[in-house]
Amino acid sequence: xxxxxxxxxxxxxxxxxxxxxxxxxxxxxxxxxxxxxxEVVEPLDLQLAARDILGLLGPNGAGKxxxxxxxxxxxxxxxxxxxxxxxxxxxxxxxxxRHIGYLxxxxxxxxxxxxxxFLSDCACLRGLTREQTRQAxxxxxxxxxxxxxxxxxIRKLSKGFQQRVGLAQAIIHDPQVVILxxxxxxxxxxxxxxxxxxxxxxxxxxxxxxxxxxxxxxxxTCNRLVILQQGKRVYSGEITPPExxxxxxxxxxxxxxxxxxxxxxxxxxxxxxxxxxxVTLETGSRPSELxxxxxxxxxxxxxxxxxxxxxxQLFLQATTGGEA
Amino acid sequence: xxxxxxWIEWRRLMRTPLAWIVLGLGLCLLSWQxxxxxxxxxxxxxxxxxxxxxxxxxxxxxxxxxxLILIITPILTTRSFSEAFRNGxxxxxxxxxxxxxxxxxxxxxxxxxxQILIVLAPLLLSLTxxxxxxxxxxxxxxxxxxxxxxxxxxxAIGLFISVQSDNPGIxxxxxxxxxxxxxxxxxxxxxxxxxxxxAWPSHYLDMQLGLVRSSDLAFFLLLLLFFLGLALHRLxxxxxx
Numbered sequence: 001x002x003x004x005x006x007x008x009x010x011x012x013x014x015x016x017x018x019x020x021x022x023x024x025x026x027x028x029x030x031x032x033x034x035x036x037x038x039e040v041v042e043p044l045d046l047q048l049a050a051r052d053i054l055g056l057l058g059p060n061g062a063g064k065x066x067x068x069x070x071x072x073x074x075x076x077x078x079x080x081x082x083x084x085x086x087x088x089x090x091x092x093x094x095x096x097x098r099h100i101g102y103l104x105x106x107x108x109x110x111x112x113x114x115x116x117x118f119l120s121d122c123a124c125l126r127g128l129t130r131e132q133t134r135q136a137x138x139x140x141x142x143x144x145x146x147x148x149x150x151x152x153x154i155r156k157l158s159k160g161f162q163q164r165v166g167l168a169q170a171i172i173h174d175p176q177v178v179i180l181x182x183x184x185x186x187x188x189x190x191x192x193x194x195x196x197x198x199x200x201x202x203x204x205x206x207x208x209x210x211x212x213x214x215x216x217x218x219x220x221t222c223n224r225l226v227i228l229q230q231g232k233r234v235y236s237g238e239i240t241p242p243e244x245x246x247x248x249x250x251x252x253x254x255x256x257x258x259x260x261x262x263x264x265x266x267x268x269x270x271x272x273x274x275x276x277x278x279v280t281l282e283t284g285s286r287p288s289e290l291x292x293x294x295x296x297x298x299x300x301x302x303x304x305x306x307x308x309x310x311x312x313q314l315f316l317q318a319t320t321g322g323e324a
Numbered sequence: 325x326x327x328x329x330x331w332i333e334w335r336r337l338m339r340t341p342l343a344w345i346v347l348g349l350g351l352c353l354l355s356w357q358x359x360x361x362x363x364x365x366x367x368x369x370x371x372x373x374x375x376x377x378x379x380x381x382x383x384x385x386x387x388x389x390x391x392l393i394l395i396i397t398p399i400l401t402t403r404s405f406s407e408a409f410r411n412g413x414x415x416x417x418x419x420x421x422x423x424x425x426x427x428x429x430x431x432x433x434x435x436x437x438x439q440i441l442i443v444l445a446p447l448l449l450s451l452t453x454x455x456x457x458x459x460x461x462x463x464x465x466x467x468x469x470x471x472x473x474x475x476x477x478x479x480a481i482g483l484f485i486s487v488q489s490d491n492p493g494i495x496x497x498x499x500x501x502x503x504x505x506x507x508x509x510x511x512x513x514x515x516x517x518x519x520x521x522x523a524w525p526s527h528y529l530d531m532q533l534g535l536v537r538s539s540d541l542a543f544f545l546l547l548l549l550f551f552l553g554l555a556l557h558r559l560x561x562x563x564x565x
Contacts, residue, residue, distance in 0.1 A: 072419040076564045097421040106412040112339055121332045125420045127325070169416070 024049045025099075025207040026071065026177050031080035033066050033231075040066050041231045043080060048177065048207040053199065055222030055239070056211040057315060063231040064211040065105055068181045071209065072102035085176050098126070101175035105182050107166025111155035115146055115165055118154060119172055126173035140168040143198065160191040167195070171202065178202055180210040184217055196221050215315055227315055235315075246307040247287060249277045252300030263297075265289045278307065325422060329430025334437045337400070343438065346399065350392050350442050357388045358449045377453070378460035382532045385446045386467040390528060392442060393475045394507070398499035400438065401482025404431045405559075406495035424559045428552065432479055439475040443468060463534030470531025473544035474524065478503060480551035487558045 026048040033041040041063045048054050056064045069075040071082060073089055073096070082089040087096035110118055119140060123133040141147055144164040149157060154165060163183070170178055183199065184192045199221050202208055212218050218225060219239065227235035249260075249269075260269035260277055265285040270278045281290060287304060294301055337343050361384040365377050408414040417427050447468045453459060485498040510523035520526075524547075527540040 069415075072415070074415050074418045074563070094421040094423070097419060100419060102415065102419040104412060104415045108413045108416040110336060110413055113336065117339075121336070122416065124328060124332060125417070125422065127421060 025052075025085055026209070027081075027083045028071065029081045029083075031067070031070060031077050031082065033063070033070060033075070034078045039231060041070075041077075042233075044233050046071075046209075046226065048209060050176075050205070050207055051203055052224055053203045053208045053210065053222045054224045054226065055218035056209065056226050056228060057215065057218050058211075058213065058228035060213055061230075062213075062228040064213075064228060065181055066231075067228075068102075068104070068179055068209070068211055071177075072100055072104075072179050073097050074102070074104075098173070099176040101170035101173065101178045103166045103170040103178075103180045103183060105185070107162055108169070109154050109162060109165060112153065114151050114153055115141070115157075115168075116150040118165065119168055122169040123172045128173060136172050136174070140172040143171065143201070144168040145194065160187050163187060163191070163195070167198065176206050178206060178208045180208065182212055183210055184212070184214075192217075245281045245283065247279050247281070247290070248272070248303070248305040248307055249279050249290075249294075249301070250275050250303035251277075251294065252302055253298070255297070255299055259297075260294075263290070263293045265293055275302075325426050326429045326433065329417075329422065329426060330433035330437060333404075333431055333434030337403070337434060337438055342399070342403075346396055347441060350396065351445055353392065354385065354389060354445050354449060358385050358446070361385055362453075376460060377457055378450070378463045379533065381446070381450050382463055382467045382534065385449065386471055386532050389442065389446045389471055390474055393439065393471065393478055394503050396442065397435075397439070397475065397478040397482045398485075398496045398503065400435045401479060401486045401499060402492045402496045404435065404483060405486040406489055406492045409490040410492060418563065424563065425556060428483065428556050428559060432483060432552065435479045435483075436476060439479065440472070443471045443475055446471070460534060466534045466536050467532050469536065470528050470540075470544075473531075473541070473548075474528055477524070477544050477547040477551070480548045480555070481506075484551040484555040484558070487555050487562065 024047045026046065028044065028046040030043040030045065031041065032039065032043045044067070046054070046067075056067060058064050066075065070077045071089075073093055076090065082096075084096040085099040087099070089096040110121075113121070116137065119137045120133050123136045128136055141150065144167050146161070146164055146168055149161060149165075154162060157165065163186070167180070167183065170180065180199070184195050187195060196217075199208055199210065210218075210221065222239055225235070225237065225239045226233055245267075254275070257269045257271045257277060260266060260279065265281055267280045267282055269280075272278055279290065281287070287306075291301055291304065358381070361380050362377075365373075365380050405414070408417075422430075447464055450459065450464050481502055482499045485502060486495045488498065489495045506522060506524055508523070510520045510526055513520040513523075521543070524543075527543045530537055530540050
């Protein structure tokens with residue numbers, strides 16, 4: 001019993017050490033791209049570690065697909081370097097591409113083939129042997145919910161299933177880095193949920209980069225986010241909202257906003273309409289302090305609601321207001 | 325990896341109705357020509373027969389085969405790149421661990437594997453007469469080699485045009501234009517000029533008559549390598565954008 005526990009602890013420690021010592025799966029440094037004289041992607045740094053789901057968010061034409069194409073080796077960058085699992089994508093493309101799974105915006109399917117044939121060909125092109133191909137095909141089909149569609153022609157499948165076949169070809173060779181360009185585009189809500197679950201599952205063992213112009217998509221799936229605007233990174237960071245400092249306040253009394261702003265925990269107060277104020281707290285202050293100070297004044301608190309900084313606000317702030 | 329890709333592409337091509345329609349029509353036309361040649365030769369009085377049956381087959385049957393190859397090749401090469409660019413399936417290859425050269429040669433060999441079926445047809449039809457008559461096997465071998473080299477060069481030209489455009493219609497029209505141009509270059513030019521030398525019919529004619537000359541071999545091989553080289557350059561440039 002004690003031996004088992006020791007063994008378990010040892011396994012946990014070893015895994016943690018491996019994860020900590022592992023270099024990031026994908027590193028892009030000063031990645032840029034121009035078409036003729038137009039700079040489509042300005043120099044950009046990206047990093048992806050195992051278990052990361054990095055979302056590239058931006059309006060249409062922001063350069064998301066160009067970045068995805070460069071990371072997958074489909075398009076050479078005009079400048080900068082890309083390292084995948086320690087291999088330089090430009091200098092050692094064959095080794096680097098073994099670790100990449102790529103689903104472009106339009107799934108690259110051969111519509112005259114059956115699902116089984118298509119997936120076998122994809123595995124074969126990735127250098128898998130015949131036996132490995134069979135195993136990989138079964139595993140990829142199971143993951144993407146394609147068990148029942150093996151013999152059907154791809155052109156006869158619905159859009160959702162075709163998208164799943166596209167996903168299956170991207171993961172059939174068990175890559176460390178999975179690059180998905182708008183993976184839920186054109187799917188119905190149930191299919192979107194399934195694809196999201198699949199993406200989260202994939203990220204248990206590898207790193208995933210996905211692009212989208214749909215905010216809830218990124219919010220639901222990713223843990224890190226890069227917002228792009230006209231080929232430029234305007235925000236980069238964790239998806240969890242920053243420290244909450246903004247609150248909506250309703251009081252029993254109706255004091256002047258200057259009096260509220262004069263409270264020690266408050267930086268600024270602004271009257272929204274008759275009964276509501278928007279209050280910004282001092283960094284490090286807690287809402288309980290604000291409530292205590294208001295009660296000391298005898299104003300009485302009716303309502304105190306955090307004003308959440310949603311991804312949408314973040315996105316609008318970043319894309320319209322410059323650097324966030 | 326080149327052969328692996330060639331095998332995959334060939335198998336994929338053979339799954340399409342297009343391949344079987346092309347093969348079926350090609351065989352029908354060649355058989356018709358074969359029977360016509362045979363009938364004309366057997367009906368000819370003995371004192372009018374200046375050339376043997378093998379020569380007649382070389383000219384008539386292998387002549388038609390070369391025209392068939394000219395018509396078929398752009399249809400096949402257009403599928404290879406232009407259509408793949410358009411429907412997005414090229415990303416499957418460009419993101420796989422394959423070099424541009426591997427992709428180009430794999431696709432080239434896949435088309436050649438298909439063309440060989442057309443190249444072998446006139447030879448096999450002629451060999452059906454093996455028991456009944458004395459065939460000039462050397463001439464048939466030379467004509468078949470000529471047809472193989474011709475199909476290789478045409479494929480290289482077709483692939484070169486195919487990598488230029490995302491529009492299969494434009495790629496097909498371009499391939500036909502270029503192939504017809506090098507077919508007609510010898511029409512109004514002097515016998516010794518370089519432009520005259522660039523036309524393929526005179527080089528192929530030698531081989532149809534059983535003459536394997538190193539200059540003709542060099543012509544076809546140079547044509548093939550030149551256009552494959554250009555196609556490779558263009559594919560690399562496309563990746564660089």
